[in-house]
Amino acid sequence: xxxxxxxxxxxxxxxxxxxxxxxxxxxxxxxxxxxxxxxxxxxxxxxxxxxxxxxxxxxxxxxxxxxxxxxxxxxxxxxxxxxxxxxxxxxxxxxxxxxxxxxxxxxxxxxxxxxxxxxxxxxxxxxxxxxxxxxxxxxxxxxxxxxxxxxxxxxxxxxxxxxxxxxxxxxxxxxxxxxxxxxxxxxxxxxxxxxxxxxxxxxxxxxxxxxxxxxxxxxxxxxxxxxxxxxxxxxx
Numbered sequence: 001x002x003x004x005x006x007x008x009x010x011x012x013x014x015x016x017x018x019x020x021x022x023x024x025x026x027x028x029x030x031x032x033x034x035x036x037x038x039x040x041x042x043x044x045x046x047x048x049x050x051x052x053x054x055x056x057x058x059x060x061x062x063x064x065x066x067x068x069x070x071x072x073x074x075x076x077x078x079x080x081x082x083x084x085x086x087x088x089x090x091x092x093x094x095x096x097x098x099x100x101x102x103x104x105x106x107x108x109x110x111x112x113x114x115x116x117x118x119x120x121x122x123x124x125x126x127x128x129x130x131x132x133x134x135x136x137x138x139x140x141x142x143x144x145x146x147x148x149x150x151x152x153x154x155x156x157x158x159x160x161x162x163x164x165x166x167x168x169x170x171x172x173x174x175x176x177x178x179x180x181x182x183x184x185x186x187x188x189x190x191x192x193x194x195x196x197x198x199x200x201x202x203x204x205x206x207x208x209x210x211x212x213x214x215x216x217x218x219x220x221x222x223x224x225x226x227x228x229x230x231x232x233x234x235x236x
Contacts, residue, residue, distance in 0.1 A: 006092050008094045029107065045063050071183075120203055129208065154193070154199060161204060
């Protein structure tokens with residue numbers, strides 16, 4: 001059995017899911033994939049089931065009843081992955097904004113001693129490609145805002161490309177993390193820091209999606225903006 005599983009939440013990712021699967025399966029390391037699909041009406045889960053036949057034992061699918069949010073999809077995936085005994089548990093988007101070739105670097109950072117490794121846009125060597133300047137600035141200063149409120153030193157606080165050692169997810173009170181969007185990503189990092197885990201940022205190039213539709217919304221932004229104040233009082 002592999003020691004590593006990559007959790008990828010999906011909703012209407014039919015244009016990306018096969019390409020992503022084949023790319024991850026081509027990497028030299030034996031990664032497993034767990035797709036958490038929110039009952040995509042475009043046939044995403046059917047395509048994943050097809051791919052399971054081609055790559056037996058390496059691709060897993062958990063289907064939920066509807067669109068329940070990114071955060072709850074990851075919590076579902078974390079609990080599943082911990083129960084299966086994986087030592088290294090990843091978060092990654094399906095739209096190639098995260099380069100699967102960077103998985104090895106995130107894995108190596110944790111293998112070498114980090115408890116949580118983060119694919120970071122905002123440390124030396126990190127970049128953002130294909131985003132308008134307005135969105136780059138909004139994302140960058142959002143991380144500055146989070147650092148000021150939560151007193152953490154992580155540069156890319158909203159990053160969603162990560163690798164956890166299993167003990168981190170066993171320690172954090174996952175049921176206490178109720179956020180659904182970027183606030184979820186912030187909260188998980190904050191919880192890891194609060195518990196004293198070693199965090200390492202790894203520079204990556206983030207590329208805006210080429211296919212499919214972004215899940216970003218005003219509600220997600222507001223949840224993160226106000227949610228950081230709530231995090232300071234939460235039982236994590």
